[in-house]
Amino acid sequence: MTAIGRDEPGAGTAAHGTGGHGHGGNIFDPELLDRCISCGFCLPACPTYALTKDEGSSPRGRITLMRALETGRLDPDDDRLRKEASFCLGCRACEPVCPAGVQYGHLLESWRDHQWRGRHRPPLAQVLMMVVERTPLVRLIGAVRRPARTRRPADGDVRTAGAGRAATNGRAPRPEQLTLMLGCFERGLFPGVSKAVQKLLPEISVPENQGCCGALHAHNGDSAGGVALAEKLGEELPGVIVTTAGGCAAHLAAVLGRDRVHELSEHLVKAGYEPVGEVTVDDGHGGRRRARVAIQDSCHLRNGLGVSAEPRALLGAVADFVPVAGDGSCCGSAGTYSLLRPRDARRVLDPKLDAVQTAGVDYVVAVNPGCLRQWQTGLARRKSRIRAVHLADLLAAAAAGRRLPTGLPIAARLPTVRLPSGMRVGRGFRLRKDAEAQNTDGWSA
Template sequence: MSEKADTRPATRGVLSKDLLDACISCGFCLPACPTYAMTGQEQSSPRGRITLMRLLETGELAPDDPTLAEESSFCLGCRACETVCPAGVQYGHLLEEWRDEQWRGMKRPWIVRPLLTVANRTWVLRILGSVRRSARKRKTDGQRTLMLGCFERALFPSVSRSLAALDPTISVDPNQGCCGALHAHNGELEKGRELARELGDRLAGTIITTSGGCAAHLADVIGRERVVEASEWLLENSETEKRPLRVGLQDSCHLRNGLGVWKEPRELLGRTAAYVELPSSGSCCGAAGTYALVRKKESKAILAKKIAEIEAADLDLVIAVNPGCLRQLQTGLRKSKSRTKAVHIVDYMRGR
């Protein structure tokens, strides 16, 4: 017998012991991991990354170790590994804690910093929303309030307008801030949780979100019962007239793997169009929050396969349930001059 696997000479308090202890290194996660599929290398698998986290925690690897830096950024954070883990390892939480150390302050990728700066300022988000004409202020009985995603307000303002049109009694509060998912995934975990709590306090009643990534983070901090993602709500509350369209779906990783919401958008699309299941609809499109900015090369490689699949399926529309995925798919489809359009599920349900 060589050396005990779990002997920890000292711990640095970066990663929670109970989260690390849950992993027994069985390797069931390997086939679910998109980055392991790219390299076939242990350190770019969930199991291998947890080994790295353990060594960071014990100090056997220095915080500036190049493999630690590379792997904490190479990971998509898609959490596909969690759905196949019988031991119940909360990989997403481990990654957040890891990046909290690895991407702290000046170690954070420079391209992420201005995004966090914008998302930290509610007044900037309010002005962005009003310039881009996202959903306008509306006060109702407060049973449901619409969450206005920060980058969605700037990039896809029609989404909040469509939801406000589909749900005439939902409240809209343009003076809301960011939910903090961006922070939690990019090395500011505590700030990310604080922003989610603030948003939960500010918005009344059930919070309806149009972004799978935000939904998962918000639910994680303020409780699942207060958060309803748009396709869940639409399935219960909208007309489902069939349209002559071939439609595919791109899951939001955190919505699917974190909240377990994936049947709802499919059912919605199945009722309203000819639904085509893309072979990799459930796996990451490469947008992965800031990944498309931080890891351009890998993000493009993942996207290229996705676009080829969409082209092969000859779709009219491919539907996204998260603004990051929507932007990623639109970019890829535009570059390949595809006839397929990428549309947010809320815009799609409104017939836009």
């Protein structure tokens, strides 16, 4: 008899897991865990399985590990459990290909809540979380780097915000309310992006008093904190929240509801925005030609919210869109992943760098600041002449007839400064331990 089913104990029997190592049970929502029928359709979609060809690094294998954790068959501090909870990119590429409807992203959040509880959380993630949950600190980043701000009297903002809180209390927001989420790191790393959005959507308001959306927490073992921050941001930003970060969009939408959150490209298409102008580059013969542009999807935007056609349509209107194999798969940025596991993040990005190089594009467009940073550092490392830009920048430059930068970034031409401690100051915003010295978990070595 072939029984395709959930032989694994669910809620009713999870308590028996205590007979094993005495710690299993109550980590996962049993209904979510029961969904998986182990068909394996997720294997070809998983970037880490592609790297290792080891079932344990696949979504199906990780769910088998989660079940073993839940039932107590594996020790809660089992080495492989710890490694896999960290090695998983959390890109959720397994979700759209799953015919059984497994919500892997939710399972991973629960897993990391357990695996990265208390002192088990990587210290770097801990520090970042401490920073972004303090709104004044986030605002300080903004004060230094000067992202967009609403050119309206400050009391206007306050009024709008107050109205939003009242209006969104369980009801659909008024259509005219539109606020831009600045993102905690984007406002520091890429302050130009929010300014570009203001040019595209002049009516959008940008309240200064806005904190972090909590995606960072949800993905780093504090899903409760992630929900609380999203709810707080939902109060700070009235009406429909437009975000230029796909990862934040998916997390916010999961907490606040799909109707309240629009990723930028999604919003532009919904609002009927028609791209104007054209992005051109030097044709090498003294003239100009239309730029060739590839895209990097944001994983959570594509796999979580199902948005992938919109950014392609928009950039295809102002440049030549070049489909590149794997443009929908993770670039290795994956939230804090590229900081916590730099070597694995590079292994994920490397074949994609080859692919855009082969495709001969001028720009790679990102719809998430983390991906943008990952591509910029990856391209600079190879001294590639391809540039990575945010979709908002591309559209605003086309509309303004402004030329986007081309060729090797200035930063990529500078030598890397090595410091005696093993720390090094690299290009752009990298200040971290040497990647080779920082082998976070060793598994992928």
